[in-house]
Amino acid sequence: MAAKKLKRQSEQFYSSPEPKRKKIDQEADRCATAFYSQPCESLAKALLGCTLVRETSPTLRLTATIVETExxxxxxxxxxxxxxxxxxxxxxxxxxxxxTCYVYSVYGTHSCVNVSSLGEGAAVLIRALEPVTGVENMYTRRKSAKKDKDLCNGPAKLCQALDIDKTLNKVDLTSCACLWVEPRSHDLADDDIVCTGRVGVNYAGTEWSNKHLRFYVKGNRCVSRL
DNA sequence: CTAAGGATTTGCT
DNA sequence: GCAAATCCTTAGA
Structure with missing residues (x-):
């Protein structure tokens, strides 16, 4: 009985346009509204060590650990x-x-993904991931990548690897069935988070580009730069 | 280091 | 409306 219902839900789910899909069952573990409802800097650090999950088809789930944010x-x-x-x-x-997911295109060909936080116009940019599952599939889109660490070590690279584009702009990560975040499975100490100036924002002037609003996991090989 | 690349915004007419 | 400048980057000399 329950199995039949789930099957029907599943069929409905995958026949609707991808960005509009809502979750059909309880996710084992998914970050909820309470998690995202914290100040931007705080959320940026809290996202480190979490898993970004992207389901591109009924049979393909890509996952990667968030290792760098701004x-x-x-x-x-x-x-x-x-x-x-x-x-x-x-x-x-x-x-x-x-x-809420904010996906924008920059330099024409590239996309970057952000997560809206508490505060007017405040959001966290996801800058790098450490690939976990679906690695082979990531290589099919990341043509120039030679090693696993090259798959997601940049904001546009990770979008290409996980097949994230503007069709996912404005989706709700707490309910979207094809993209969400799962909490840390291991603790991450404050000592293991490095804080530096942000990348690629020199147009904003030294005061704002040097502010320590970039965070990454100390020693992780997948961060976009040292 | 530089070129590519096109969506987005801005600043006009 | 249209033209010009801008850009949270990447790949490849």
Whole structure:
């Protein structure tokens, strides 16, 4: 009986457009609204060590550990797309509920993925992952990657590896059935988190590019740069 | 180091 | 409306 119901739900689920899919059963472990509802810097650090899960088909699940993030605060933060409360069609997701996915394209060909946090226009950029499952499939999209650590060691690389593009903009990570985050399976001490200036934001001036709003797991081979 | 690349925004007419 | 400048990057000299 239950199995039949689940099968029907599953069929409905996979026949609807991917970004619109809602979860059909209890995920074993998925970060919920309470997790995302924390200040940007705090969420950026909390995401380290968590698992980003991307289901691209009924039979293919890609997972990778988050090892590098950056906080974009909105308001005074000149590096943020939402600087000074600016709203555009592009950055709407930054103002949506905590746990909303913000995917934007940069330099034309590349996508980057962020997670909305608590605060107006505040979001966390995911900069690097350590691949865990579905590695072979990642290589099919990451043509130039020679080693596993090259698959996801950059914000646009990870999007390509996990097949994340703008069709996933504005999805709710707490309910989307094809993309979500799972909590840390192991503890991560504060001592193992390195804080530095953010990458690629020199246009914002030294004050904001040097602020320690970039976080990565100390010693991890998959971070985008030293 | 530089070129590529196209979506997005801005600043005009 | 259209043209120009900008860009949270990557791959490959």
């Amino acid at each position: 906080a974009y605060l909105g308001g005074e933060d000149k590096a943020a797309h939402s600087y000074n409360g600016k709203r555009t069609p592009r950055n709407e997701a930054m103002y949506m509920d905590p746990g």
